Amino acid sequence: MGTLIQNGTVVNAGGQQKADVLLEGEHIAQVAANIPPVDHTIIDATDLLVMPGGIDVHTHLDMPFGGTVSADDYRTGTIAAAVGGTTTVIDFALQSRGHTMREAQQTWLAKADGKACIDYSLHMAITDLGPEGGAQGLHEMEEMVLDGISSFKLFMAYPNVLMIDDGLMYKVMQKAASLNALCCIHAENGSAIDIVVAQMLAEGKTAPHFHALSRSIKAEAEATHRAIALADMVNASVYIVHLSNAEALRELRSAQKRGIRALAETCPQYLVLSIEDQMPGQSWEEAKYVFTPPLREKKNQEALWQALEDGSLAIVSTDHCPFRFKDQKSLGRNDFTKIPNGGPGIENRLQILWHHGVNTGRLSREQFVELCCAAPARVFGMPQKGSIAIGKDADVLLWDPIAQYTISAATQLMATDYSMFEGWNVRGNARHVLSRGALVVKNGLWIGQIGQGKFVKRVANAGGLA
Ligand SMILES: [Zn+2]
The missing domain is CATH 2.30.40.10 (Urease, subunit C, domain 1)
Structure with a gap:
């Protein structure tokens, strides 16, 4: 047969x-x-x-955020992915402060169990290494890698919730380097952004538009630089998630030129949507585009496309984190800080990249496969795929x-x-x-079977750069 x-x-x-x-x-x-x-x-x-089937290395299925939960669970999210041509996703398990990575791993595996319709893997988002210098957390990192979770996510944004300080980031990166694991970074200066946000709210600037204005490209570029510098200090491989603008890109390129092991992804929304077109500051509808990093000025799109063409950006993922407009985005009707952050994209990644990348002659078919399938498999340690x-x-x-x-x-x-x-x-x-x-x-x-997806144990290969 x-x-x-x-x-x-x-x-x-x-x-x-x-x-x-x-x-x-x-x-x-x-x-x-x-x-x-x-x-x-x-x-x-x-x-x-x-x-090869598409690989989306950045999704948030069934994820709690701001008092609600992302709208797609592993069933609907992976079916949508498959119909869009994606056959593997890597989702984020989020460690809660005061709890272990093991608990987060089990929680997320349970979310997927019996529901995932295509293959899936997990990154572990670390928020806490535990007491006494973090010995327990560092040991858990070893266990995660043994279990096939070979990448760790670190947040430089969202103070008091997910953000970790530079010292903790340094410690995690040092351990990751010794394990050949990859550090995935949400690079935005969360402390500075929170000051801007508070000042805006005090001035009555509560509309969705101000979400975008509160998170400047400089805050992303600064954090991108800092994350790469810290990784370089300990010889870790670093992967900047959802890189959204030309200034952050400049930091990435400068590091790559010096031979530092720094990689990054961008997402369709940053390539084809903009503040000017989607968030001009005119209506509540703009809450549909509240995600982080936010949409940028249109001129950044050209820089991102060029970086896909020349390989400075390695991967296109979605950061799929869907919330319904009617009853979820509405939590922030009078205060943009309460709008659940995220947008739906898992189904449309290949369509958007093909139409705007390949059809326009910017990307070859081979580059399309590299960005959506081959590089995701290589960078994230899945040699059997891509x-x-x-x-x-x-x-x-x-x-x-x-x-x-x-x-x-x-x-x-x-x-x-x-x-x-x-x-x-x-x-x-x-x-x-x-x-x-x-x-x-x-x-x-x-036409597939619900729950036929399997967990993919990934290899620790330092982002394919070691
Ligand atoms: Zn994300």
Whole structure:
């Protein structure tokens, strides 16, 4: 038996070729021209591109935030991901202060259990190393790595909730370096931003627009610089999440030029949305775009695209953190600080990047695969994923490069009542998707089994840079 994908064009980060792809069980068994069909289930890929399934390394499913919980759980979130062409997500387990990493790990694995419809892994967000110099927390980091959680998230924003100070960050980075683990950083100067926020509220500036104005690009650039400097002091590999602007990018590039092991991602929203277009300060509707870092001035988009083209930015993820407009975003109707931070994007990442990146000629097909599949697998220690090659997991995306699609909340599978890209027409969309050999999306429709996703134990490889 097995599944034979015929007549397609296989696109990997390293090149493309006309070839058939044979899947046996959960793996890719053969990639070659004209594989003779025996007892195989045939999938016709004429005019389709056969790519590795997308990997979204930054999602927040079923995550508590500001008195509510993100709208997608592991079931709806991973189905939406799959329909959008993504076959693996890495979600964030959040350690609560005064509690252990083990508790957070168990909490998040329980959220996924029986619900995850595609493969998933976890980063551990560290907020506390425990008493007495943090010996217990540092030991737990070793345990997390043994359990396949080979990246740690550190927040430089959200004082008193998630933010850690430089000393704690230094300590975690030092330990991460010894474990070959990767440090993922939310880089914004949270202390300074909180002062700005308090001053704005005191002046009656409570609309969503002010969320964006309160978090300057300088606050992100400063924290980006500081995180990289601390990582460099202890020889750790560092990965800046959701890098949103040209000044933070300058810090990243400057470090990379000096040979420092610094990587970063950006997200579709920063590439195609802006303060000018989405948050001009005119209506409550702008709460739909309250996320952190916020939207930036339009001129930053060009810099981010260039960084994707030249490889300074390694990955495009979503930071998918959905909240409904009607009854969740509304918690901050009179105070932007109470608007749950985040936007829905897990379903649209590949559509947006293809339409605005590949169709415009900015990115090649290979670069698209690199940014969305191959680099995520390499940087985050999943050597079995991210390419169409013999022995790899049979996570396969059959992409129709000329399919027309209109993005809309009315048809999306994400559990939000709005889309950040409402009414946008894109060309290029997922047609069929296989997850470890099982056809889970057929002609754009989810047909998979609820709960078939497996936890992916990741290797600690210092972001693929060591
Ligand atoms: Zn995030």
